[in-house]
Amino acid sequence: MHKLNGHHHISMLTKNGKQNNHFYTKILGLRRVKKTVNQDSPSMYHLFYGDLTGAPGTELTFFEMPVAGRTVRGTNAITRIGLLVPSFESLLYWQERFQELGVEHSGLTSYAGKDALFFEDHEGLRMVLLNHQGKEAPAQWQTWDGTDIPEEHRILGMGTIEITVRYLQRTVNLLKDLFHYSVVEDDDKEAILQSSEGEVHGEIVVKELEGPSEKPGKGSIHHLALRVSTVEELRQWEDKIKERGLESSGVVDRYYFHSLYFRDRNGILFEIATDGPGFTVDSAIEDLGKELDLPPFLEQKRADIEAILEPLD
Template sequence: MYTIPGHHHISMLTKNAQMNNRFYQKVLGLRRVKKTVNQDNPSMYHLFYGDLTGSAGTELTFFEMPMAGRTIRGTNAITQIGLLVPSFESLEYWKKRFELLDIKHGEITTYAGRDALHFEDTEGLRMILLNNNGEETPEYWSAWEDSIVEQKHRILGMGTVEITVRYLARTARTLKDMLGYVEVVRSENEAIFQSVAGQAFGEIVLKQQEGPSEKPGRGSIHHLAIRVKNEEELRYWDEMVKERGFYSSGIVDRYYFQSLYFRDSNGILFEMATDGPGFTADSTVNALGKELDLPPFLEGKRAEIEAKLTPID
């Protein structure tokens, strides 16, 4: 049986690509590694931020939807994103930075057993900076040296992801029985699962909450993508998804990686995505994220696509 080596990326909705671009580069200090479009709806931007090359496990991605309303929070949704920083001192650095830049944030506290600092972006997306405390990170994560954030406090990559559901046992079964996550903590209404023992870069906090489902809007989380090494493994997981009785999208070629999508019985959308070929498939490392990149099947429509997009820095 194959195992899940951690998170791949996580995708959100933004109402304003320019504002989003400014926050994730100028406030969080991430690199924009790909400026492209939603392949299923090329009239909207799809922006990717991460480390030097947008390595799997560092990617935050956003679909621009100018008509997006506000998110009405509820259950059956992916509700918070953890981002790893090197140390407790990093949390203190970020708290001061958020105060200076007037970013909504809380006090330094704990979350899933780690020192933590909760904050929100300009559209209410909930995130948590987590103290990685010098622990192992994937060896291929590579720092972007041109970040405006001090080297010793830069965001490393994705950490714990929180999912809130009406029926905890249902998603727990998907994570454990199908995907092979290990349950490491359990209380009455919460459980923590890890795909890599002891590591936050493959960790999911599952919370049970009754009530209406979340109504997505700006700042809501669309799906969580988890890592699959290659297409052979992806075909294996496609069969596992179907055996569990879930609908599988089948393998979809996203050019920068290959994927499949499924919803669990609480309606949570998961993507499984391969490590490669990566964002340098059509760009040099130095040029990543600077121009509008399109997969080959959309290249012939470039003029039409660009005409519908508002330019961003």
């Protein structure tokens, strides 16, 4: 059986696409690699940010929901996003940048055994910058030059993802037994697992917390997508998920990748997504994210869709 290749992307809710675009491109220095719409509800933006090409493992994606209220934090939710930066000096750079730009942040600390700087975006989405200690990043990651962030301090891609659940072992066992994650740490209230042992770009921290489930809103995390290479592998995982007694969406063609969705027994929504064909299927690398791109089945509705969406730039 194939193993998962780490994180593919992670998807959140935002109340305002224009403000969201400003934070992730102008403050975090990520590239907007795809401006498209929610394929299931095309009246709302679906925005993708990442590296030069939006390579798997670098993508932060947002659904714009103008009616979104505030998030009421709780359990049974994906609760924090780790982003890798090259060095400890990078954390110092970002601490100063956040101070200058008025971004809510902590002092330098540690998280999951790594030097860390906690921060929140303008809607309260919880994130943490993690020191990658000069280690080599995945081969497909390429930082983007169209930012004012010095190359030696740019965000590389996704690191540790935190999931908070009411019943710890339900999620730990899924990752360990079904997806063959390695257990790095496991105690009564917290576990750390990795899709490839020693590699933080596939690391998940699972924490146990009693109480009511999170009520999602702006700045909440909708789902975590895990990475596979091909549609053939995806169909094999579809069968394995079914054998475990879980329901899935079946394989869905998202044009830029194929994926399937399922919830674990704590209600956490996971996606499994293929590497390709990727965001250059309908756009040259130099033009990524500039125009509204639509999958072919929505192209005939372009005029109606563009009339609804507020310009981002």
